[in-house]
Amino acid sequence: MSKYNKCSNEIIAELKAIVGEKSVITDIDRLAPYSQDEVTDERYHHMPEVVVFPENREQVAQIVKLANREIIPVTPRGAGTGLAAGASPMYGGIVLSLERMNHILEVNAEHMYMVVEPGVKTQDVQKAASDAGLLYAGDPSSGDNCLIGGNIATNAGGNKAVKYGTTRHQVYSIEIVTPTGEITELGGLLNKSTSGYCLEQLIIGSEGTLGIITKATVKLIPLQKYKMDFLAVFPDAETAIATVYKLIKAGVDPTSLEYMDNEAINVCARYLKDSYPHQEDGNYLIITVETGTEDELDDKAVRIDEICNANGAIAMLVPDSKKIWAARRAFGDANREECYIHSPEDMVVPVKHLPYAMKQFMQICRNHQALGRVVAHAGDGNIHLTIMQGTIAAEEWSAKIDEIVNDLLIFTYSIGGRMSGEHGIGSKRKKWMHKFTDPVQLRIMQSIKQALDPNHILNPGTIFEIDQQGGAMCLKG
Numbered sequence: 001m002s003k004y005n006k007c008s009n010e011i012i013a014e015l016k017a018i019v020g021e022k023s024v025i026t027d028i029d030r031l032a033p034y035s036q037d038e039v040t041d042e043r044y045h046h047m048p049e050v051v052v053f054p055e056n057r058e059q060v061a062q063i064v065k066l067a068n069r070e071i072i073p074v075t076p077r078g079a080g081t082g083l084a085a086g087a088s089p090m091y092g093g094i095v096l097s098l099e100r101m102n103h104i105l106e107v108n109a110e111h112m113y114m115v116v117e118p119g120v121k122t123q124d125v126q127k128a129a130s131d132a133g134l135l136y137a138g139d140p141s142s143g144d145n146c147l148i149g150g151n152i153a154t155n156a157g158g159n160k161a162v163k164y165g166t167t168r169h170q171v172y173s174i175e176i177v178t179p180t181g182e183i184t185e186l187g188g189l190l191n192k193s194t195s196g197y198c199l200e201q202l203i204i205g206s207e208g209t210l211g212i213i214t215k216a217t218v219k220l221i222p223l224q225k226y227k228m229d230f231l232a233v234f235p236d237a238e239t240a241i242a243t244v245y246k247l248i249k250a251g252v253d254p255t256s257l258e259y260m261d262n263e264a265i266n267v268c269a270r271y272l273k274d275s276y277p278h279q280e281d282g283n284y285l286i287i288t289v290e291t292g293t294e295d296e297l298d299d300k301a302v303r304i305d306e307i308c309n310a311n312g313a314i315a316m317l318v319p320d321s322k323k324i325w326a327a328r329r330a331f332g333d334a335n336r337e338e339c340y341i342h343s344p345e346d347m348v349v350p351v352k353h354l355p356y357a358m359k360q361f362m363q364i365c366r367n368h369q370a371l372g373r374v375v376a377h378a379g380d381g382n383i384h385l386t387i388m389q390g391t392i393a394a395e396e397w398s399a400k401i402d403e404i405v406n407d408l409l410i411f412t413y414s415i416g417g418r419m420s421g422e423h424g425i426g427s428k429r430k431k432w433m434h435k436f437t438d439p440v441q442l443r444i445m446q447s448i449k450q451a452l453d454p455n456h457i458l459n460p461g462t463i464f465e466i467d468q469q470g471g472a473m474c475l476k477g
């Protein structure tokens with residue numbers, strides 16, 4: 001295999017013949033937004049040579065076949081809200097945007113499933129489900145922008161994963177175009193299957209490296225009748241975080257169990273130009289419960305109140321739900337607006353180690369004189385520690401953030417954690433992927449990639465480093 005070829009005028013003409021003249025862009029100004037996702041670090045921004053907007057699976061398959069024939073990389077892209085630089089075309093070539101494949105094909109309320117194209121916005125999936133009196137349980141904080149195909153490709157988590165699981169738990173089946181351009185449907189409307197390898201689950205979370213998702217059947221579940229949010233305010237991170245496991249163990253079965261430290265509350269308050277309870281000294285647990293009966297809701301409310309008070313809460317409030325969730329969802333945008341140079345991290349640790357991990361993470365920040373602020377999908381052990389530029393000079397940022405992340409990951413792996421709970425590896429974390437992944441497991445993953453994508457066409461440079469040996473592209477060992 002030779003190294004990647006450029007998109008010549010002839011290839012652009014072939015792409016136009018597949019998707020139509022208006023669905024191909026090559027103009028530099030219009031290409032620029034497709035060079036990055038939400039990762040602000042310019043080391044991970046790469047210009048595509050062309051962006052194409054297919055409207056059906058056959059067009060996707062033809063593009064992938066063309067790319068294999070010509071050895072040109074193809075990077076699938078949803079809304080570009082990713083936080084791992086997975087949709088940034090590391091080696092140029094073709095960005096394949098799924099945004100025009102945006103139809104809800106079927107809402108089956110009777111049998112509780114929905115068939116969608118990958119370009120449907122997550123919030124539209126949620127709305128179509130609730131219009132049918134049901135719930136689609138995937139709920140990333142970016143839901144008003146991201147696409148369902150992107151959620152499946154990253155196995156997005158979010159605010160309800162503690163109760164309902166991540167996106168992989170919401171999917172019955174996916175249709176994909178393979179890295180060599182074949183079309184196949186994986187999974188089915190089945191509640192169980194032991195019929196060979198579970199390929200749909202292999203593709204889910206593979207960040208566009210093993211297949212392009214062109215259709216999905218997602219699960220819908222009954223809506224619970226009663227719902228309530230609680231805001232437990234704690235004087236410090238330790239007491240707040242130590243309460244998480246107690247709530248889980250008490251069986252209150254929260255739909256959401258989110259943490260915001262005091263820095264996070266304040267940056268969101270500044271961004272939203274609003275004020276929040278105990279803003280000067282509080283650390284929040286936002287706890288949501290949903291139940292089928294009012295009595296059950298009352299019972300859970302009493303238990304939550306008792307547990308939080310017994311564990312040092314300084315206030316137990318029933319907040320303005322819209323306002324408190326606006327703050328929680330604003331964290332990413334608030335940080336970005338305050339300082340473009342920052343790095344959102346995504347470690348996940350065993351929930352039993354959450355208090356220890358939180359303490360150590362903040363200590364590592366202090367060791368580096370770095371400003372870190374935290375929100376966490378606490379019930380999942382998933383800590384979004386965002387490191388801000390603070391006093392770090394711009395020219396020292398790249399080296400410094402790598403040092404900090406290295407220390408964070410040495411600690412994370414020492415307690416059985418992983419580098420990403422939901423955002424993925426993308427190209428942002430691939431060097432850490434090689435450093436921290438068990439070599440046997442890395443080799444198995446690379447063998448799968450090699451078997452499915454022998455030409456390394458699909459999203460090269462995401463998850464794994466690529467080497468060029470003797471003019472051939474291959475995965476770095």
Ligand SMILES: Cc1cc2nc3c(=O)[nH]c(=O)nc-3n(C[C@H](O)[C@H](O)[C@H](O)COP(=O)(O)OP(=O)(O)OC[C@H]3O[C@@H](n4cnc5c(N)ncnc54)[C@H](O)[C@@H]3O)c2cc1C
Nearest residue numbers: 078079080081082086141147149150151156157208213332
């Ligand atoms: C403010 C904010 C809040 C966020 N909150 C959360 C959160 O709570 N939970 C969470 O998990 N994430 C969160 N994210 C991250 C991001 O929104 C998710 O990773 C989301 O799933 C990405 O969807 P997207 O459509 O933007 O995909 P993109 O960013 O376009 O792509 C992401 C990856 O998926 C691949 N991909 C996209 N579509 C397809 C397809 N159809 N087939 C194959 N591969 C494809 C791309 O190649 C890339 O590797 C947040 C991001 C922001 C900016």
